[in-house]
Amino acid sequence: MSGAWPAVILIALGLVSPLGSAGSWFDWPGNLSVGLVALAAAIWCARRPPSDVVAGLIVTAAVAIGALGSLRLVATVGAVGPRAIGLWAYLGGLAFLAWRAMALLAASRSGSPMVNRLLALLVPLLFGVWLITVWQVLVVGLGVPPVLLPAPSAIAEVMAGSLATLAADFYQTIIKSVIPGWAIGCSAGFTVAVLVDRVPFLQRGLLPLGNFVSAIPIVGIAPIMVMWFGFDWHSKAAVVVIMTVFPMLVNTIAGLAASDAMERDLMRSYAASYVQTMVRLRLPSALPFIFNALKINSTLAMIGAIVAEFFGTPIVGMGFRISTEVGRMNIDLVWGTIVVAAVTGSLFYGLLALLERAVTFWHPSYRS
Secondary structure, eight states, X not given: OTTHHHHHHHHHHHHHSBOGGGOXXXXXXXXXXXXXXXXXXXXXXXXSOOOSHHHHHHHHHHHHHHHHHHHHHHHHHOOOOTTOHHHHHHHHHHHHHHHHHHHHHHHOOOSOHHHHHHHHHHHXXXXXXXXXXXXXXXXXXXXXXXXXXXXXXXXXXXXXXXXHHHHHHHIIIIIIIIHHHHHHHHHHHHHHHHHHHHSHHHHHHHXXXXXXXXXXXXXXXXXXXXXXXXXXXXXXXXXXXXXXXXHHXXXXXXXXXXXXXXXXXXXXXXXXXHHHHIIIIIHHHHHHHHHHHHHHHHHHHHHHHHHHGGGSOOSOSHHHHHHHHHHTTOHHHHHHHHHHHHHHHHHHHHHHHHHHHHHSTTSGGGOX
């Protein structure tokens, strides 16, 4: 029962230990009651080893209820400091119990494919929510200055009050720079890869040149693109194109070489032309490699566009917002912009992964 007995010990120790300037848990009956729920769940988990989905969900619910006690405490009394032994022991016990709950859910299997898919989504979601909870309690409880690390609640509050600004930055960076640059770069890389495959001497000439270009630091090439294409989105899209061409080129070449000699000999025995062999054999075999490049480029495009905006842009954009708000010490809005970029990149990657699953369902990695 990994994580159960340590959770029992730490939660019990936390509930009877002092809370520093906040007194003790007994001074806060509402918070104490949710702490006792977490303690009861930990004892049940330790004495009767659960092993199914329902048990994992029960323990998860107990962790969520127990976390409310620590969140309510720091929201009420603020910074309790490192001497609040009860809070930190209690939080450590909840961490062990959350570990156990997520392990249960990750190992659980159901006869319904829909339930299994929901469990696959639930575990990373719970892990992320737990990290945010710990972040909130540590920052507020220890009184960390907002200029060093703001609390998630403060970031959410600033984001809610700056929706128009964040939307304008999103449109400038993602819609006008990332998506066009990503599409052009991936298309160019794929086209060049097909030419390299068709004309062998290009492989000796273009691949070393592409490797050279991909090794150029983005902080060196971004100012040059700004001078060439101006301060608007065109220069940012150019940086994205340069960053995304080579990954697509290399992965497509590797994918086109994935079909073995026997398969190509079989196509030749059917008198298939180069185009027929390419369309019916080699491109389908290369699809996993191509999607791999598309997913890699989805993150590279975000990084390239945001960093390029540090070197010249209109008074809008994610990179511009980060650089200017850091100078103003408005770190909450900086983190809000980072959150928007991270969520956008994750959704972009996830959509490509879903498309890959739909197109390459026949691949061995997707067979159950």
